[in-house]
Structures are given as structure tokens and as C-alpha cells.
Amino acid sequence: MIAPEVPPPDEITLPWWEATRDRRLLVQTCAGCAGRQHPPRALCVHCGSDRLDWGTSAGTGVVDSFTVVHRAPRPELDVPYVIARVRLAEGVILLTRLEGRPEEEWRIDDPVRLTWVGLGDGRALPVFVPADVS
Numbered sequence: 001m002i003a004p005e006v007p008p009p010d011e012i013t014l015p016w017w018e019a020t021r022d023r024r025l026l027v028q029t030c031a032g033c034a035g036r037q038h039p040p041r042a043l044c045v046h047c048g049s050d051r052l053d054w055g056t057s058a059g060t061g062v063v064d065s066f067t068v069v070h071r072a073p074r075p076e077l078d079v080p081y082v083i084a085r086v087r088l089a090e091g092v093i094l095l096t097r098l099e100g101r102p103e104e105e106w107r108i109d110d111p112v113r114l115t116w117v118g119l120g121d122g123r124a125l126p127v128f129v130p131a132d133v134s
């Protein structure tokens with residue numbers, strides 16, 4: 001798989017990206033209300049606090065929704081591939097890709113687990129595979 005284009009990190013998302021070097025998926029956690037959120041933001045979406053911390057996701061979740069991309073936005077991308085919203089066990093939604101299963105076999109609520117696609121610069125992108133694949 002060719003590494004997808006990703007946005008450059010900013011001061012808010014930099015810790016999240018740096019953790020991907022260790023293949024750790026961070027979830028922003030609020031010290032004020034214990035709410036969790038993704039993607040990282042400057043303020044808590046639940047209570048407005050700026051006392052935000054990081055927790056490490058267990059890397060498990062379920063498919064919340066998905067779509068199969070048949071027409072590549074860039075010619076070097078292999079199609080089809082599956083873009084999905086995955087609801088992590090921590091409760092937040094991650095926009096990601098599904099791998100490891102024919103695209104027509106994916107279903108809503110399928111259990112998934114985290115794996116990583118290297119970006120070539122040491123960072124990595126979290127993608128998800130069926131939970132029962134070792």
C-alpha cells in the first residue's frame with residue numbers, strides 16, 4: 001500500500017504524530033471532565049477546558065461506517081480501498097482505513113483492531129484489520 005498523504009502536524013497534533021513513531025495511538029483526554037476526543041484540539045469539546053492530556057488507546061473498536069473507494073483521488077493509489085469511521089473502545093471516532101478483508105465483506109459493527117502503515121519518515125498511520133486476524 002502506498003502511504004497516503006497526511007496533513008503536516010501543528011502544535012496541537014504534534015504529540016499525536018510523534019507517538020505514532022512508537023506505534024502508540026493517542027486519544028486526547030480532558031483533565032477537567034474526563035471526556036475524550038479525537039482529532040486533537042486546543043480545547044475540550046465537552047467542557048471547554050484547555051487542560052488536555054493524552055491517553056493511549058487499547059487499539060480495539062468497531063466499524064461505525066465505511067465506504068469503498070473505487071476511483072482513486074491520485075493515480076498512484078491502488079483501488080478499491082476502504083475508508084471507515086472506527087469507534088474506538090475509548091469512545092472516540094477515528095477516520096481511518098480498513099485492511100485485511102475483501103472490501104465487500106465488511107459490515108457495520110465489525111470488531112476491528114489497530115495496526116500501522118509506515119509513512120516513510122518514521123511516523124505511521126493507524127489503520128484497522130478484523131479483530132480475529134492475528
Ligand SMILES: [Zn+2]
Binds near residue numbers: 033035044045046047
Ligand atoms: Zn472537558
